[in-house]
Amino acid sequence: MKKFFLLLLLFGSFLYAASIESDKEFQQAIAKIGKEEKLVLMIYTADDCPECAYMKQKVFHDKTVEPFLNRHFVVMEKNVHRSSLPDGFDYFGIPTMFFIDKAGVKKETLVGSKRPKPFLEALHRVWGKK
Numbered sequence: 001m002k003k004f005f006l007l008l009l010l011f012g013s014f015l016y017a018a019s020i021e022s023d024k025e026f027q028q029a030i031a032k033i034g035k036e037e038k039l040v041l042m043i044y045t046a047d048d049c050p051e052c053a054y055m056k057q058k059v060f061h062d063k064t065v066e067p068f069l070n071r072h073f074v075v076m077e078k079n080v081h082r083s084s085l086p087d088g089f090d091y092f093g094i095p096t097m098f099f100i101d102k103a104g105v106k107k108e109t110l111v112g113s114k115r116p117k118p119f120l121e122a123l124h125r126v127w128g129k130k
Contacts (some may be wrong), residue, residue, distance in 0.1 A: 003122050019086060019087055020054075023086045025078070025083075026042070030102055032074045033074050038072055038074055039074075040046050043055065043098075044078050044095060051087070051112065054113050055095050064120055068123055092111070
């Protein structure tokens, strides 16, 4: 019985989700931003997600996307199978991309992979809303 409660305690603490403001990776992303006017792009991925790999390896590094992405956003990745996911950032498909300001306010959410041109258009739209 003690083993069961110990496992429940360990498993429960792993699944515990905190606010985005207290998320260590979010805090690191905010530190990278410093005083610049940028947003955080938090992408939910999984190891077995080809669309996630496509976004991270191809689209984010596309010659038209990368300069704008680097100028206006800090990217952080959360693996849905291995990372603690913050409260209020639920997903129903991957990749899911959340655009978040320094205060932890979600500005927009994109679900699924995009080709470079539509993704760049989405980045411009989100940046315009900041």
